[in-house]
Amino acid sequence: MVVDQVPRDFTDEEIDRIFGALADTTRRDILRQSLLGEQSVSGLARNYAMSFAAVQKHVAVLERALLVTKERRGREQIVHSNPAVIRRAARLLDAYEDLWRDRIARIGDILSGPPPQENSRKDVAP
Amino acid sequence: MVVDQVPRDFTDEEIDRIFGALADTTRRDILRQSLLGEQSVSGLARNYAMSFAAVQKHVAVLERALLVTKERRGREQIVHSNPAVIRRAARLLDAYEDLWRDRIARIGDILSGPPPQENSRKDVAP
DNA sequence: CTGATCTACAACCATTTGGTTGTATGTTAG
DNA sequence: CTAACATACAACCAAATGGTTGTAGATCAG
Numbered sequence: 461m462v463v464d465q466v467p468r469d470f471t472d473e474e475i476d477r478i479f480g481a482l483a484d485t486t487r488r489d490i491l492r493q494s495l496l497g498e499q500s501v502s503g504l505a506r507n508y509a510m511s512f513a514a515v516q517k518h519v520a521v522l523e524r525a526l527l528v529t530k531e532r533r534g535r536e537q538i539v540h541s542n543p544a545v546i547r548r549a550a551r552l553l554d555a556y557e558d559l560w561r562d563r564i565a566r567i568g569d570i571l572s573g574p575p576p577q578e579n580s581r582k583d584v585a586p
Numbered sequence: 587m588v589v590d591q592v593p594r595d596f597t598d599e600e601i602d603r604i605f606g607a608l609a610d611t612t613r614r615d616i617l618r619q620s621l622l623g624e625q626s627v628s629g630l631a632r633n634y635a636m637s638f639a640a641v642q643k644h645v646a647v648l649e650r651a652l653l654v655t656k657e658r659r660g661r662e663q664i665v666h667s668n669p670a671v672i673r674r675a676a677r678l679l680d681a682y683e684d685l686w687r688d689r690i691a692r693i694g695d696i697l698s699g700p701p702p703q704e705n706s707r708k709d710v711a712p
Numbered sequence: 713c714t715g716a717t718c719t720a721c722a723a724c725c726a727t728t729t730g731g732t733t734g735t736a737t738g739t740t741a742g
Numbered sequence: 743c744t745a746a747c748a749t750a751c752a753a754c755c756a757a758a759t760g761g762t763t764g765t766a767g768a769t770c771a772g
Contacts, residue, residue, distance in 0.1 A: 486760095510761070
């Protein structure tokens with residue numbers, strides 16, 4: 461059962477953890493693997509030239525960032541991706557880009573002169 | 587003049603640096619500030635409860651991640667944002683999400699039975 | 713039951729990170 | 743010219759990161 465997939469807005473600390481988790485090539489690859497299909501931690505670990513414990517730690521970082529969840533199945537721990545969080549991170553970056561776009565649009569307005577439909581004079585007779 | 591805005595594909599190290607730079611609340615705010623309007627490093631620094639040198643370091647991290655550039659103007663160093671890199675990071679996350687979407691679409695295909703237009707038998711007479 | 717497998721976690725280590733202070737250098741204002 | 747300002751950079755420190763090995767507990771196969 462999937463609970464709490466995209467609940468509230470992220471806190472600054474959560475965004476820190478999300479981008480921090482994405483700032484490592486191995487972790488991005490683990491995320492990619494888990495998006496392509498659920499796998500056990502040991503199954504994932506076999507793909508990388510590092511110890512099982514190291515991969516385990518990387519999965520834990522992704523988990524604290526809410527990018528993946530783990531579900532125990534017998535003696536294995538299955539890693540599920542959480543694409544909703546990835547999507548929200550992408551939208552967050554879009555929002556940053558929009559800030560810039562809006563600024564450029566405003567500059568464009570200034571350069572092309574005040575639009576005639578706007579009346580900002582204070583001394584207009586009623 | 588703006589050069590090399592969105593040249594080649596990013597290397598893994600560059601993507602590490604981009605997400606790493608975004609993984610800090612102060613740096614995201616500096617980025618936001620510079621998207622809203624160019625500012626000097628010292629102008630930016632006045633917004634934060636830390637030393638000028640600390641802010642200088644944060645700007646340097648954003649710069650190594652290609653998210654901002656600096657341009658010297660007199661005795662000041664003006665920080666320009668590079669929205670193209672932000673945009674490419676967002677598209678990168680979209681691509682991860684697409685991996686998942688494609689997988690889900692394939693699972694849907696399996697559940698609804700093989701589509702009749704696909705012929706995968708090996709023993710078809712010519 | 714026994715042995716192999718999967719996971720968890722602790723302890724340790726080297727490097728990086730995020731902050732500080734201090735010093736030096738260039739630039740502008742007056 | 744001189745003083746104030748903006749920057750650069752080095753040295754230092756504590757904490758986090760990314761890796762290792764080792765130990766121990768569950769669970770499954772035979």
